[in-house]
Amino acid sequence: MPDMPSPRLYPARERTVASPARDLAAELNAEQGAAATHGEGPLLIIAGAGTGKTRTLVYRVAHLIERGVSPERILLLTFTRRAAHEMLSRAEKLVGSASKRVQGGTFHATGHRLLRQFGPDAGLPKDFSIMDQGDAEDLMQLARASLGYGKQEKRFPKKESLHYIYSRHLNTEKPVEQILQQEYAQFVEFSRDIVRIFAEYTSRKSERNLVDYDDLLLFWAMMLEQSPSLADRICGLYDHVLVDEYQDTNLLQARILRGLCRHHANITVVGDDAQSIYSFRGAHFRNILDFPKHFPNAQIVALEQNYRSTQPILDVTNTIISRALERFTKTLWTQRGGTDAPWLVTARDEQQQTRFVVDRILELHEEGTPLKEIAVLVRAGYMSADLEIELTNRNIPFEKWGGLKFLEAAHVKDVLAFLRVLENPRDEVSWYRILMLMPGIGDVTARAMMESMADRSWDPDAFSHFVPPARARDAHRGLADLIRRLRGARREDGGVGEDIDEIRALYDSILSERYDRSEPRLADLDQLRVIAAGYPSRSVFLAALALEPPSSTQDLAGGSESDNDALVISTVHSAKGKEWDAVFVIWAVDGWFPSSRSMDDEDQLEEERRLMYVATTRARNHLAVTYPLNVYATRRGQDYSIDQLSRFLDRGVRDKMQRVVPQEPAAPPPAGGAPLPASTEPAIDLRALLRGRFGG
């Protein structure tokens, strides 16, 4: 073939959308517009639900780009990846594809990106692995055991409590002693021991090259605060920082933002103190109220017009939140009329509640509401079990958000542990998990193996050099072979899927031995493989799973959101920031919502109230709150009185709702002979007869 000159590259043009067609004044009200076009310096938008905070932020991103700020120098921090994605695709409709280059995502994902980039200059090797909460608890357990705690007579905090206290300490900056006094008075006497365990945990993390969720934020803050040169480089990346849902950030995140904006103070945050629902992660609504203190000269915008809900819905939600003990944002109003007051539905029991919800969903659907415009919200993931069964039986498609247990399942974590030791041979938690799976290897051998690997500085061949006791020889050989094969494999495009196939060649039989019914678990692993195949490399896959695990069954299936018309079932936490045409809040029972655990603590009860506010403010046109009268106390939380309507629906709230009682379907004619008259003595006593058989 003759020498062809190399082809000329034809660059794609940036897709821009003509801006004169846009009339800002028609799309935003005056306050929103002023906020969107705000110039330099700190800006706080603090306002109630549905007042257009998120919308204003989208317009602000678009405005900045139009004004000539480079999209990649804008950082948009949101609560989920999904939220960032949605906001940027809305911005794209306004200013075209340039908005794709905006840096967006969660605090944790952004921290992760920066640590990969700048960590090596801060003493953090590039190939660290991320531990999720479960891993962090396991490592805490290893630290606790290695110091000999947990064997005493006295009750000592468990790994989960230790991790919680540790994380709370970092995120709230409260001293450990104080956290113990406030939340774990029974452990105050152990406070020195607990701090020793934390020290051990921390040094184990660094020896094993592991990073936990808190580190992602803490290290980010420390790079900004403790190294002027690193701080300059990191701050230099962004000209504008914008944050949605600011009420759910904590002190550590506020510190990060202060660090990021030390040169320009171009920070915009939006939020609603009445929707702060993440105190268990150390968030506090004070943080948003303190914004003007952290960022002097902040301009503050308050919005009071709600654009989401009809007035009857707002009447109810305004009343619910008016009972809060502390609140900054104001009562909302709307121009959206409407005559249909929200429904308060009293069902006889769970079955009737389920049947009502399904029937009403079908009715709305027949009237033209797409299923994906309808959501059922629950306080906790398990509360939708009965509904999910009924929807499945009746062939109504749904997707579930939040409370997804897939990635926490032991068998999924097992397979991931194999991938993780490949990625980071020092990952002690994953090693221990794998070793304990292997037939013939118990705790003693597993620990001996890990010690010998540590002695060889965790070099990749350390494992195969271990000389196992006879009992463990086969298992050792099998595992060493697998690891060698996987390490040697040369794969095209990622190949995480193929890695999983190899791992399963060893693991599936272990799994079948362990469980009586292995099929559903094997199906989970098939699913994991499908997900894995979409990632370019093992490290990207592992980081994504740890940081932004799929949050809905839809994400898992890999489908895009708009394709399917499916009902949404969501926890209230995962419904934050969203809206639907019709919303059902089910299980409005005291002890369930508010949850029984929150009932003796004023702060927690207040947070549950805000959760109820978040739930009910998701509705545009139809809102129904349902509760069953008879709750059979066979489920969790039996220490509450049953059959009581949630205290948040007090008389004042109920007065603004309409009572609805589902009717039973017409009873079928009685089968068989005529019923016996009620007063008749029983013909026989079956129980007595049975007792008689055993001489009772």
Ligand code: ATP
């Ligand atoms: P939340 O507190 O629940 O996060 P929010 O304050 O972020 O709510 P948005 O989600 O931005 O509110 O807006 C609520 C709804 O109102 C959206 O459908 C949005 O498009 C619409 N909306 C907001 N402002 C306007 C406006 N000026 N004109 C028309 N629609 C608006």
Ligand code: MG
């Ligand atoms: Mg919002």
